[in-house]
C-alpha cells in the first residue's frame with residue numbers, strides 16, 4: 001500500500017492487529033470485522049480507513065449530478081416492513097402513483113443541463129409492473145438521452161418478476177432494453193434471518209436479493225449495495241452482512257459502490273416499538289460504519305456517504321473516514337424525509353463543491369460508472385470545519 005502509516009496512532013491493540021493486516025494486504029476476517037465495530041478508538045479506525053482510501057483515490061472526492069424520483073409509494077409490504085415511513089396502502093391517505101406524464105414532469109428538472117443520473121425507486125405497487133417501468137424508462141431516455149437511469153432495487157425487480165410471472169433475468173433484460181442502466185443498492189437492509197424477521201419479514205430474502213444482483217452482474221448490469229444500520233441488528237449481523245457483499249464482489253466484481261444507510265426512526269412502527277422516535281443514529285456510529293465498510297470491503301473501489309441521511313456536516317467529516325464519494329444533488333428526496341430526516345431536499349453544485357473543498361479534498365463530478373468527468377481545482381479550505389477539525393485532532 002502506498003505511503004507509510006504509523007500504527008502507533010492506533011491506541012486499541014485489537015484494532016492495531018487489524019491494521020497490521022490491512023497494511024500487509026491481508027484480508028480481514030470476521031473477528032477483525034467485529035473489532036472495527038467495537039473499537040473505542042474511532043480516530044484510529046478513521047485514520048486507517050482514510051489511509052486505505054487515500055491510497056486508492058488520493059484527495060479526489062466524487063459526486064454525481066443526480067435527481068431522485070419516486071414514482072409510487074404504494075407498497076403491499078406497508079404493514080410488514082416496519083422500518084419504512086414512505087410506503088402506503090393503495091387507499092391510504094397520502095398514497096400516490098404517478099402517471100407517466102407526472103414522472104416526465106418531475107424529470108423535467110433535468111432540463112437544467114446539469115443532471116446526468118436519475119435515481120428511481122418506489123414501493124411494491126401491483127400497478128407498477130414491467131409495462132409501466134418500461135414506458136417510464138423509454139420516455140425518460142427520449143426526453144433526456146444523456147441521463148443515466150439507475151433504477152429499481154433488487155426487491156422491486158423481484159416484485160416485477162413475480163407479478164409478471166417472468167424469470168428475473170428476462171425482467172432485467174427487458175428493462176435494460178427499455179433504458180435501465182444500473183441498479184441502486186436498496187432493499188438489502190441487514191441480511192441476517194433474525195433481523196429480517198424482525199424488521200421486514202415478508203421482504204425478499206437475503207439469498208434472493210443476492211440472486212438478483214448476481215443475475216444483473218451476469219448481464220453486465222452494474223449495481224450498488226447498502227446496509228441499513230442502527231436498529232435491532234447486532235454487530236455480528238453487520239459483519240455477516242458485509243461478508244456476504246464481499247463474497248459476491250469476489251465472484252462477479254459487479255458492485256460499483258457500498259453505501260451504509262443510517263436508520264431513521266420517525267413515523268414508522270419500528271421507531272415506536274423501540275421508543276426511538278426523534279433519535280437517529282449517532283455520529284460516532286455513522287463514522288464507524290463508513291470506515292468499517294472501507295476496511296472490510298477490500299474488493300470495493302467506492303464507499304459513498306449519504307448526506308441526506310447523516311447530514312452534510314457528518315458526511316463532510318466522513319470524507320476523512322474512508323469515503324471517496326458523496327451523494328449528489330438529489331433535487332427532491334422523499335423516503336428519509338418521511339422518516340424524520342431534517343436535511344435539505346437537495347444540494348446545489350456550489351454547496352457540494354464547498355463541502356468537499358472545506359474538508360481539504362478535491363471535488364470531481366463523476367458519471368454513474370465512477371469515471372471522473374471534471375475536477376474542480378483545489379481551493380484553500382476555510383476555517384476548521386467538520387473533517388478538517390477531526391483530521392487535525394487525529395494527526
Ligand code: V47
Nearest residue numbers: 083084085184185186187188224228262263264339
Ligand atoms: O432499502 C427505508 C432505506 C433504502 C428507511 O444505490 C430507510 O446509490 C433509513 O437504497 N430510515 C432505499 N433508511 C434507498 C437506497 C439508496 C439510497 C441512496 C443511494 C443509493 C444508491 C441507494 O432506503 C431502503 C431502505 O434501506 N430506508 N426506510 C428509514 N426509515
